Amino acid sequence: MHVPVAIIGAGPSGSLLAWILRQRGIESIVFENRSQAYVEGRIRAGVMEKNAVDLMIHAGIGDRLQKECMYQRGVEVGINNSHHFIDFEKLIGVGVTVYGQSEVTKDLLGALSNAGHNVLYETPVTGVSDHLGEEVTITYEEGGVEKTMTADFVVGADGYHGASRKSLPAGGIKMHENSYPLGWLGIMVKAPQSKPVAFFTYHDRGFALLSMRTPEVQRMYLQVSNDENLDEWSDDRIWDELDTRMGTEGWSLTRGEIFQKDLAPLRSFFCEEQRYGRLFLAGDAAHIVPPTGAKGLNSAFADVSVLSAGLIQHYTRNDSSILDQYSRLAVERNVQTQRFSWANTAKYHVFPGSNSFERRMQQAELEYLVTDEIAQTSYAKQHTGLPFAYWPEL
Numbered sequence: 331m332h333v334p335v336a337i338i339g340a341g342p343s344g345s346l347l348a349w350i351l352r353q354r355g356i357e358s359i360v361f362e363n364r365s366q367a368y369v370e371g372r373i374r375a376g377v378m379e380k381n382a383v384d385l386m387i388h389a390g391i392g393d394r395l396q397k398e399c400m401y402q403r404g405v406e407v408g409i410n411n412s413h414h415f416i417d418f419e420k421l422i423g424v425g426v427t428v429y430g431q432s433e434v435t436k437d438l439l440g441a442l443s444n445a446g447h448n449v450l451y452e453t454p455v456t457g458v459s460d461h462l463g464e465e466v467t468i469t470y471e472e473g474g475v476e477k478t479m480t481a482d483f484v485v486g487a488d489g490y491h492g493a494s495r496k497s498l499p500a501g502g503i504k505m506h507e508n509s510y511p512l513g514w515l516g517i518m519v520k521a522p523q524s525k526p527v528a529f530f531t532y533h534d535r536g537f538a539l540l541s542m543r544t545p546e547v548q549r550m551y552l553q554v555s556n557d558e559n560l561d562e563w564s565d566d567r568i569w570d571e572l573d574t575r576m577g578t579e580g581w582s583l584t585r586g587e588i589f590q591k592d593l594a595p596l597r598s599f600f601c602e603e604q605r606y607g608r609l610f611l612a613g614d615a616a617h618i619v620p621p622t623g624a625k626g627l628n629s630a631f632a633d634v635s636v637l638s639a640g641l642i643q644h645y646t647r648n649d650s651s652i653l654d655q656y657s658r659l660a661v662e663r664n665v666q667t668q669r670f671s672w673a674n675t676a677k678y679h680v681f682p683g684s685n686s687f688e689r690r691m692q693q694a695e696l697e698y699l700v701t702d703e704i705a706q707t708s709y710a711k712q713h714t715g716l717p718f719a720y721w722p723e724l
């Protein structure tokens with residue numbers, strides 16, 4: 331069997347790409363290791379840049395998002411228990427949107443399923459070969475049986491641990507990686523909002539973040555070590571630590587039922603190229619950022635915007651000029667996103683072993699940010715996201 335485009339992974343990258351190509355009648359098949367319910371239930375990102383929202387709308391999949399999302403005009407910054415609002419909307423005319431990644435995947439996978447799209451769940455890809463040949467070969471396991479298929483192009487949208495990058499020959503693509511001695515303990519809470527916007531806090535005991543999903547469901551994080559034992563964190567201990575890091579005179583968090591706890595170790599990783607022959611890498615398969623900048627899902631959508639534009643141009647106009655620029659354009663944007671996420675992580679987190687000078691300088695850096703309009707404008711621009719180089723013609 332041969333398909334024009336084989337997509338590995340039905341996370342946000344793979345499902346959005348399949349959906350967009352479908353709008354222009356370009357056939358694809360999607361391989362997904364897990365079940366649909368598992369992918370839809372994975373609680374991860376929450377903050378979308380305006381361009382990511384606009385891409386969903388442009389692709390005709392933004393109706394529920396527009397009805398249910400929460401718009402935020404800026405963020406609050408906490409510095410050792412003093413609170414400061416940075417008004418992105420006033421500074422640059424753009425805010426950010428809260429809409430859970432699980433809602434994004436429900437919308438996309440639901441739409442693909444209603445359209446009868448070929449998404450093979452619980453079907454892991456085990457290998458990709460002939461990247462540089464006339465057609466690329468995908469090996470996958472369906473119902474315990476190994477099968478193969480060929481495609482004009484294969485898109486590795488299979489996340490950091492996926493099979494696509496592993497299929498590259500040694501040295502095929504240059505990569506950079508940095509791990510941090512830091513993790514985020516995340517909780518999902520049934521409670522009303524404690525603040526109208528996300529609240530990023532530096533505290534000498536460590537970073538904390540208050541975010542949200544809906545008016546009734548809040549998302550909060552605490553900096554912990556990257557190998558923290560969650561069993562040692564009772565609900566009361568989590569609430570007390572959040573209040574110690576975030577609380578201030580006359581304000582504390584509105585508590586509620588914690589219905590999920592998770593731990594995410596912080597990591598930076600990226601590829602210097604996002605193409606190897608007929609294999610394109612998109613989303614977390616090509617780059618991982620520590621979540622401090624809320625960039626993972628947004629970068630994935632930026633990749634998909636350019637890649638879908640390129641594939642549409644290739645198949646409908648017999649012109650590969652965008653496709654041939656994909657890797658360069660994607661990496662140019664992603665390296666800046668890496669820089670912002672890395673710098674933002676360094677700004678807010680307390681690194682083990684840091685001395686009082688380093689911590690005081692971090693505090694001074696944030697004090698500068700909350701009092702200087704030019705610094706705030708730059709921060710607002712980076713937070714709300716870089717432009718997408720190309721948009722798919724739909």
Ligand code: RFL
Nearest residue numbers: 339341342343363375376377455488489613614626627628
């Ligand atoms: P995904 O979501 O990892 O999806 C990859 C899919 O590929 C499947 N797969 C395979 N399928 C077939 N064969 C194989 N061999 C396969 N191997 C893997 C997997 O099952 C999976 O379904 O990657 P994608 O699509 O590139 O999407 C990326 C985003 O998920 C990720 O960047 C964000 O969640 C990152 N992120 C955030 N991003 C934001 O833009 N804003 C945020 O506010 C934000 N918050 C976060 C985050 C990530 C977090 N964690 C858990 C790392 C908060 C956290 C805590």
Ligand code: PHB
Nearest residue numbers: 375376541621622623624
């Ligand atoms: C979230 O709501 O999950 C969230 C918000 C901001 C971040 C990371 C995660 O930087």
